[in-house]
Amino acid sequence: MQISTRHQDKATIFDLSGDIDFANSPELRQSVLREIRENRPLRVVINLSSVHYIDSSGVASLVEGLKASRDLGSRFILFGLSTAAREILQLSRLIKVFEVYENEEEALAV
Amino acid sequence: MKTFLRPNTSNNQEREPGQRGSLLLVMALYSNPKWLSTVRAAVERLTATLGFKEEHCRSVTRALDEALTNIVRHAYNNRHDQPITMYFRKVQRKQEVEVQYGIEITLCDRGPACDATKWHGRSPGEIRPGGLGLQIIHDAMDIVEFSRKGNTNRLRLVKYLGQAGLAP
Numbered sequence: 001m002q003i004s005t006r007h008q009d010k011a012t013i014f015d016l017s018g019d020i021d022f023a024n025s026p027e028l029r030q031s032v033l034r035e036i037r038e039n040r041p042l043r044v045v046i047n048l049s050s051v052h053y054i055d056s057s058g059v060a061s062l063v064e065g066l067k068a069s070r071d072l073g074s075r076f077i078l079f080g081l082s083t084a085a086r087e088i089l090q091l092s093r094l095i096k097v098f099e100v101y102e103n104e105e106e107a108l109a110v
Numbered sequence: 111m112k113t114f115l116r117p118n119t120s121n122n123q124e125r126e127p128g129q130r131g132s133l134l135l136v137m138a139l140y141s142n143p144k145w146l147s148t149v150r151a152a153v154e155r156l157t158a159t160l161g162f163k164e165e166h167c168r169s170v171t172r173a174l175d176e177a178l179t180n181i182v183r184h185a186y187n188n189r190h191d192q193p194i195t196m197y198f199r200k201v202q203r204k205q206e207v208e209v210q211y212g213i214e215i216t217l218c219d220r221g222p223a224c225d226a227t228k229w230h231g232r233s234p235g236e237i238r239p240g241g242l243g244l245q246i247i248h249d250a251m252d253i254v255e256f257s258r259k260g261n262t263n264r265l266r267l268v269k270y271l272g273q274a275g276l277a278p
Contacts, residue, residue, distance in 0.1 A: 053147075055179065056242035056243040083168075084172075088246070092242050
């Protein structure tokens with residue numbers, strides 16, 4: 001998995017690529033939580049369009065990011081979910097807990 | 111070099127005479143999470159080759175990935191140098207008049223004995239990290255059985271197809 005970040009207005013966008021699994025989800029968790037706690041962006045936007053697989057530890061990292069964002073009054077948004085990513089969020093019934101959009105334009109417009 | 115594990119005798123619940131499973135593949139690896147993606151790629155291809163639908167290829171692969179992660183995390187406490195062996199077999203069972211084919215995956219590790227009755231999944235939709243892996247495994251597989259033989263933990267996962275099932 002590769003992680004890069006961009007800043008646009010008061011949003012931080014995480015561009016992720018590759019598979020998110022137990023080998024690298026701690027790195028994702030650490031990056032997201034650090035950004036939320038240190039920079040306090042109004043929106044944290046996770047670009048999953050180049051992520052083909054997420055396991056439960058990856059979902060757990062996203063849940064932790066969501067909780068940390070809520071605690072600080074910011075929004076935590078996902079977009080570009082692959083079939084596999086959508087399936088695991090549906091299976092866990094967390095798909096309705098996250099704000100999910102099709103693409104970056106929609107994610108930043110609302 | 112550590113010795114990799116054999117499954118000992120198998121659970122015979124669905125291995126009546128004439129219905130024995132045939133070994134398709136054995137994978138042995140150390141408990142380093144960097145190998146998870148390699149296993150996923152192999153299993154997704156194996157299940158596709160056997161004729162599983164795409165969604166079932168993904169769900170079986172996901173279940174195995176979660177089971178391996180649980181071994182690394184809980185049986186081996188995140189040690190990366192411990193042995194894990196997986197046996198993949200083609201199995202079949204009779205359901206009324208039709209024969210159902212499927213895949214059986216047996217995961218063996220040498221972690222300490224654990225009490226499977228204390229494994230707790232999460233409630234669907236519950237907003238907390240953790241517990242999702244077990245839910246994924248149970249959701250994907252028709253049979254999930256844990257046993258301990260000697261110093262080996264064995265997790266047996268089975269997924270069946272319908273009659274039109276597996277390629278010979």
